Amino acid sequence: MSGPSTYEPKTGFTKWLDQRLPIVRFGADLMEFPTPKNLNYWYTFGGILAVCLVVQIVSGIVLAMHYVASTQDAFASVERIMRDVDYGWLIRNIHANGASMFFLAVYVHMFRGLYYGSYKAPREVIWILGVVIYLLMIGTAFMGYVLPWGQMSFHGSAVITNLIGAIPLVGPVIKTYLMGGPAIGDPTLNRFFSLHYLLPFVIAGIVALHIWALHVPGNNNPTGVSVKDVKKDTLPFHPYYTVKDGFAILVFFILFAFFVFFAPNALGHAENAIEANPLQTPAHIVPEWYLLPFYAILRAVTFDIGPIEAKLLGVIAMFGSVGILFVVPWLDTSKVRSMRYRPIAKQLFVLFVVACIGLGFCGANDPDKFVFKYGPDKLALIYTEGGTTEPKREIFDQYADAISAQGRLADSVKAKSAIEIHSDGFKWLWLSQILGAYYFLYFLVFLPMLGIIEKPKARPPSIAESVRKKHGSPAASAVNPAPQAAE
Amino acid sequence: MRFAKLALSGFAVLAIGAIGAAAIAQQPVTPVTPPVEQPAPTTAAPVDPNAPVTAPAATPAPEAPVAAPVPAVTPPQTTAAGGHGGEEHGGEHAAAGDHHELTPAGGWKHDGFFGTFDVNAMQRGFKVYKAVCSSCHGMKLLSFRNLGDVGAPFYDARYPNPNDNPVVKKIASEFSVPKVDPDSGGMVSVPGIPADRFPSPYPNAIAASVANGGAVPPDLSVIVKARNGGAGYIYSLLQGFVTPPAGLNVNPGQHYNAYFHGDTASQWVGKDPRSKPPGGFLAMAPPLVNLDIRLRRDCVEGAQGGAACNQDTFDDGKTTTIEQQAHDVAVFLAWASDPRTEARKQLGVAVIPFLLLLSILVFLSYRRIWRNVEH
Numbered sequence: 056m057s058g059p060s061t062y063e064p065k066t067g068f069t070k071w072l073d074q075r076l077p078i079v080r081f082g083a084d085l086m087e088f089p090t091p092k093n094l095n096y097w098y099t100f101g102g103i104l105a106v107c108l109v110v111q112i113v114s115g116i117v118l119a120m121h122y123v124a125s126t127q128d129a130f131a132s133v134e135r136i137m138r139d140v141d142y143g144w145l146i147r148n149i150h151a152n153g154a155s156m157f158f159l160a161v162y163v164h165m166f167r168g169l170y171y172g173s174y175k176a177p178r179e180v181i182w183i184l185g186v187v188i189y190l191l192m193i194g195t196a197f198m199g200y201v202l203p204w205g206q207m208s209f210h211g212s213a214v215i216t217n218l219i220g221a222i223p224l225v226g227p228v229i230k231t232y233l234m235g236g237p238a239i240g241d242p243t244l245n246r247f248f249s250l251h252y253l254l255p256f257v258i259a260g261i262v263a264l265h266i267w268a269l270h271v272p273g274n275n276n277p278t279g280v281s282v283k284d285v286k287k288d289t290l291p292f293h294p295y296y297t298v299k300d301g302f303a304i305l306v307f308f309i310l311f312a313f314f315v316f317f318a319p320n321a322l323g324h325a326e327n328a329i330e331a332n333p334l335q336t337p338a339h340i341v342p343e344w345y346l347l348p349f350y351a352i353l354r355a356v357t358f359d360i361g362p363i364e365a366k367l368l369g370v371i372a373m374f375g376s377v378g379i380l381f382v383v384p385w386l387d388t389s390k391v392r393s394m395r396y397r398p399i400a401k402q403l404f405v406l407f408v409v410a411c412i413g414l415g416f417c418g419a420n421d422p423d424k425f426v427f428k429y430g431p432d433k434l435a436l437i438y439t440e441g442g443t444t445e446p447k448r449e450i451f452d453q454y455a456d457a458i459s460a461q462g463r464l465a466d467s468v469k470a471k472s473a474i475e476i477h478s479d480g481f482k483w484l485w486l487s488q489i490l491g492a493y494y495f496l497y498f499l500v501f502l503p504m505l506g507i508i509e510k511p512k513a514r515p516p517s518i519a520e521s522v523r524k525k526h527g528s529p530a531a532s533a534v535n536p537a538p539q540a541a542e
Numbered sequence: 543m544r545f546a547k548l549a550l551s552g553f554a555v556l557a558i559g560a561i562g563a564a565a566i567a568q569q570p571v572t573p574v575t576p577p578v579e580q581p582a583p584t585t586a587a588p589v590d591p592n593a594p595v596t597a598p599a600a601t602p603a604p605e606a607p608v609a610a611p612v613p614a615v616t617p618p619q620t621t622a623a624g625g626h627g628g629e630e631h632g633g634e635h636a637a638a639g640d641h642h643e644l645t646p647a648g649g650w651k652h653d654g655f656f657g658t659f660d661v662n663a664m665q666r667g668f669k670v671y672k673a674v675c676s677s678c679h680g681m682k683l684l685s686f687r688n689l690g691d692v693g694a695p696f697y698d699a700r701y702p703n704p705n706d707n708p709v710v711k712k713i714a715s716e717f718s719v720p721k722v723d724p725d726s727g728g729m730v731s732v733p734g735i736p737a738d739r740f741p742s743p744y745p746n747a748i749a750a751s752v753a754n755g756g757a758v759p760p761d762l763s764v765i766v767k768a769r770n771g772g773a774g775y776i777y778s779l780l781q782g783f784v785t786p787p788a789g790l791n792v793n794p795g796q797h798y799n800a801y802f803h804g805d806t807a808s809q810w811v812g813k814d815p816r817s818k819p820p821g822g823f824l825a826m827a828p829p830l831v832n833l834d835i836r837l838r839r840d841c842v843e844g845a846q847g848g849a850a851c852n853q854d855t856f857d858d859g860k861t862t863t864i865e866q867q868a869h870d871v872a873v874f875l876a877w878a879s880d881p882r883t884e885a886r887k888q889l890g891v892a893v894i895p896f897l898l899l900l901s902i903l904v905f906l907s908y909r910r911i912w913r914n915v916e917h
Contacts, residue, residue, distance in 0.1 A: 092917045134683045134764065137882065144882040145889070290915065298908045305901035312897060316890025317655060320767060328768035328879075329760075432816050454814035476815050522916045 089289035091276035099303030100164040107157040114150040124248040129204035158345035172392030173275040179384040198247040205327030279392025288518035347418030355487040388506025417487035425480030438472035643774035664695035667874025680742030683763035686714035687736040757825035766879035773876040780868035783828035796823040
């Protein structure tokens with residue numbers, strides 16, 4: 056889509072350089088890159104994410120100068136950064152909250168791609184590279200969360216490494232290599248630190264590929280209609296989109312700054328301010344908010360299917376929920392990119408977003424607790440009668456009734472009976488099963504089916520036409536100030 | 543575009559508000575001299591609020607001594623001098639996991655965008671920590687010099703290097719710190735200097751556990767960050783040692799606390815489990831029982847007039863009720879958990895309005911650059 060280069064070196068040096076290393080031309084072409092003129096604010100998150108990556112790498116390099124990767128000193132060294140390093144509190148708050156901001160932006164970016172069909176031909180490779188980046192982000196964030204060596208760091212990493220151990224055949228070996236031994240300790244912390252430092256640069260490399268792949272077919276746009284006429288449909292990236300992205304980045308920074316300066320611990324867990332103690336498991340081990348939906352899917356699988364046990368099945372479902380994103384370009388059979396013109400898909404997409412957010416809440420809550428209760432708590436008299444092993448439960452409203460029923464039991468039965476609270480309600484587990492099922496149905500059933508049964512609405516003939524329609528301009532000769540964009 | 547217009551006007555309003563608020567917040571936050579006013583006619587030297595503390599405190603006695611104004615087992619409602627609202631202690635609302643923490647009357651001064659720590663409360667709170675908590679709980683992440691940092695309880699602008707601060711020096715010297723003797727190589731206990739860390743009361747976790755019936759007293763350096771509810775939790779817990787409701791069995795060595803994040807179900811015998819009391823059981827005995835004796839000012843005969851000598855007050859004249867002590871030590875611990883809170887908020891109230899203004903300017907540039915483009 057990018058036409059011939061319009062860059063012309065002017066000075067002697069740039070002419071000389073241009074024939075040897077055309078790096079100035081490369082930069083100039085990036086800035087001139089023809090970009091659809093109808094991109095909305097959802098399209099600014101790519102730029103926001105690039106900034107997030109830079110912020111994380113820069114703040115992380117500074118933190119690594121002060122951090123001590125040792126189980127004895129890690130917790131205290133992070134606190135030392137917060138207390139004694141000049142502006143260490145700022146750098147650390149930026150890095151810790153920056154991870155949350157990064158994921159917030161990446162989720163918006165991914166939902167935008169799913170809504171406008173940005174994964175469809177000819178952009179499949181852009182999408183797949185994006186999913187690779189997302190996977191690397193998850194790995195980096197997980198290992199980064201272990202480094203402060205708090206309670207949630209330690210026990211969270213124990214849960215995840217055990218999951219990997221559940222993979223048949225290779226699982227135990229991978230687990231041992233990951234932990235650097237039979238248990239989580241200094242070797243684990245050291246290799247996590249090493250990989251946490253390495254992976255962001257791998258991400259940066261794949262981001263370069265992601266952008267390269269983007270510059271082959273060019274941006275998708277909210278109509279999903281391909282660029283027909285570069286002069287009428289597009290604008291040069293600079294200054295049009297540098298200024299629009301710049302505005303969005305600043306607004307995003309305001310949110311970021313709110314967390315850094317006024318609620319630095321709001322997105323974390325109080326538990327992680329307690330130094331890791333392998334002998335004391337926290338009551339509720341939960342990951343950071345951005346991984347909660349996958350955690351909910353993991354815990355939603357409480358049943359065996361055939362020879363596959365629930366634990367392994369949960370792991371498969373969790374990895375599958377990310378892995379499925381790789382094949383989305385081929386699951387979606389519709390020829391229409393943008394869901395603006397897909398009435399049914401649009402509604403199912405909104406439900407999909409709701410399901411993802413709902414799964415996040417499921418992941419944060421105890422699966423056996425209730426989303427809502429059907430009524431006030433009752434009492435259950437639990438006892439086992441002679442000859443049977445199945446305990447019986449009798450339900451009472453009044454404590455006096457339960458006591459008198461207990462009194463009527465034979466003495467030997469009564470001694471082993473108990474009166475407990477009996478609650479009945481809708482469990483978080485069930486909600487996570489429903490929403491998790493919807494997550495997979497959306498990709499595996501709805502997207503393939505809709506391409507066949509859905510009747511899309513009429514699309515505009517071109518980007519320029521869609522813009523003109525929106526503004527109600529009668530004339531076909533819209534002012535286009537970018538004739539030099541590409542010839 | 544409509545969204546952008548709305549956002550623009552919203553930001554403009556916010557920016558004006560934030561700049562106004564930032565101007566208000568520019569009032570000096572850190573006092574030039576320690577604000578604790580000692581009533582005694584001392585010299586201009588910085589005040590030392592620790593003077594009355596004669597020796598490292600013994601473990602608080604579980605029984606209230608004669609002089610204690612409040613029996614150990616009185617419900618917190620009656621001890622609350624600050625007059626916080628009566629909190630529901632009854633069973634029905636208090637399922638485990640439902641935490642209703644107490645809030646001091648008027649809230650926490652350090653809450654909110656412009657909140658700063660109450661310096662007097664921090665100084666009194668440090669005194670409570672030193673007299674009571676420090677006998678079992680360490681603060682290993684803090685050094686004495688931290689007490690003289692900007693925003694810290696004993697900051698004095700005359701001593702930009704906290705190691706020179708005489709109050710901090712005095713406090714440090716009152717703790718004995720284990721060190722290697724340069725002459726013999728053996729361990730000796732010497733008076734601390736500002737660069738030293740707070741000494742931990744036990745050499746290791748095993749010693750702490752043995753001395754406390756199996757429970758290890760947690761380090762208090764980051765305790766406010768490490769508990770849901772934060773300072774409010776500490777404040778409530780210290781007032782939560784109430785008489786156990788009838789029917790609640792308390793094991794020997796355990797103490798019922800209405801605000802502890804625990805569960806009372808297993809000890810609630812012969813009663814409707816739905817009405818089990820809130821809270822849980824702690825190995826820690828009610829700590830703030832006979833504190834009044836240790837915290838009141840030194841009574842040298844005739845030094846300050848006889849009448850003041852018998853009052854149970856802090857150096858600055860605050861009455862040492864349990865509620866007051868719980869509040870003050872919670873403020874001190876909140877500072878200790880995040881000593882850069884004030885610097886953080888002060889920078890925030892400058893950064894966010896700056897970003898708002900810059901984003902408005904960039905938005906206007908955007909409008910100008912795009913003015914002739916239909917999009």
